[in-house]
Ligand SMILES: *[C@@H]1O[C@H](CO)[C@@H](O)[C@H](O)[C@H]1NC(C)=O
Ligand SMILES: *[C@@H]1O[C@H](CO)[C@@H](O)[C@H](O)[C@H]1NC(C)=O
Ligand SMILES: *[C@@H]1O[C@H](CO)[C@@H](O)[C@H](O)[C@H]1NC(C)=O
Ligand SMILES: *[C@@H]1O[C@H](CO)[C@@H](O)[C@H](O)[C@H]1NC(C)=O
């Protein structure tokens with residue numbers, strides 16, 4: 001007996017020493033100080049990591065089978081696995097961010113940044129009201145101000161302004177201003193009041209104001225994600241009495257107008273701040289379109305149907321609690337009728353990280369990290 005427990009004792013220490021030395025090697029060779037001091041995320045359900053869990057909203061994902069491919073289970077992420085912002089953070093060696101709600105309610109550590117995103121939210125305050133409570137972009141900016149005030153208690157002004165200037169701000173807004181506003185003409189007046197070009201101008205004008213407020217609060221590095229090809233999501237494809245299963249071209253055209261203006265805004269802001277700040281347009285539209293047009297090349301099999309939830313002729317039936325999702329989730333472009341699968345998010349994160357200028361314009365996020 002004594003002999004055996006001694007063996008276990010020796011084995012235990014040997015393993016411990018091996019794991020310590022492996023850790024030392026990996027920290028020495030693989031993970032230098034992450035280049036961004038923190039990440040601050042603003043947006044909608046494509047990046048919400050749990051803020052809506054605390055709201056009276058129909059737009060929630062804190063139930064099974066969401067999170068089915070993670071060790072942590074359902075968290076409020078609208079994905080079978082990790083989201084683009086989780087994966088991009090991983091590529092830079094950052095820990096996962098707390099949601100603003102968790103930081104406020106549970107006192108989670110905000111040193112590495114905060115996620116303010118809220119499902120159903122949009123650039124316009126009215127957007128998403130059909131789904132109940134949500135944290136609008138305006139309110140997300142205000143919540144960031146709360147965080148800055150909180151950080152001021154732990155850093156002096158010089159250190160705080162450096163910390164914020166070296167942080168990465170990610171903004172993913174605009175989809176709901178179409179899906180949960182302009183395209184719901186029974187519930188919103190925007191499509192009666194404005195043609196698609198005027199509407200895109202109104203959105204971009206608001207967006208610019210909000211970005212400038214974030215800049216005034218100290219952020220300097222912005223990744224502004226464009227809107228994806230909404231005409232190709234199962235929710236839109238399945239609309240109408242006799243859905244053709246094809247992408248809806250006029251929806252994609254509308255989104256295209258918004259994206260063109262967002263890209264121009266990036267040029268305008270980069271000129272305005274002339275090297276003291278960097279604004280980058282993330283071309284998720286092009287990346288997703290390429291995947292949808294040639295799925296096999298990227299390892300996908302199913303493009304027009306969701307892995308979880310069915311595209312009824314109303315196209316509204318999402319992934320309900322205890323739905324049984326498909327088994328081969330990595331072969332589906334869409335996890336539910338609105339959101340891409342983790343397999344797609346991995347491609348998008350990789351392209352944001354070190355893609356070409358057609359993925360990230362004018363520079364990719366690795367390059368953003370090296371600037372000032
Ligand atoms: C938060 O985490 C950082 C390191 O990641 C640590 O230095 C800091 O003390 C922590 N703050 C609180 C309030 O626990
Ligand atoms: C500010 O940063 C400097 C150097 O990085 C450090 O020595 C100092 O303690 C910091 N001050 C505060 C209040 O954090
Ligand atoms: C922008 O900065 C460059 C050098 O960094 C300078 O040569 C140029 O004059 C500046 N342009 C404006 C409009 O301030
Ligand atoms: C991009 O990153 C991946 C690994 O994350 C690497 O395999 C690839 O070579 C990189 N490409 C460029 C152009 O840096």
Ligand SMILES: *[C@@H]1O[C@H](CO)[C@@H](O)[C@H](O)[C@H]1NC(C)=O
Pocket residue numbers: 353354355356357363364366367
């Ligand atoms: C993207 O970033 C990497 C650095 O990580 C850089 O080497 C590469 O040139 C960039 N890609 C393009 C096409 O700009």
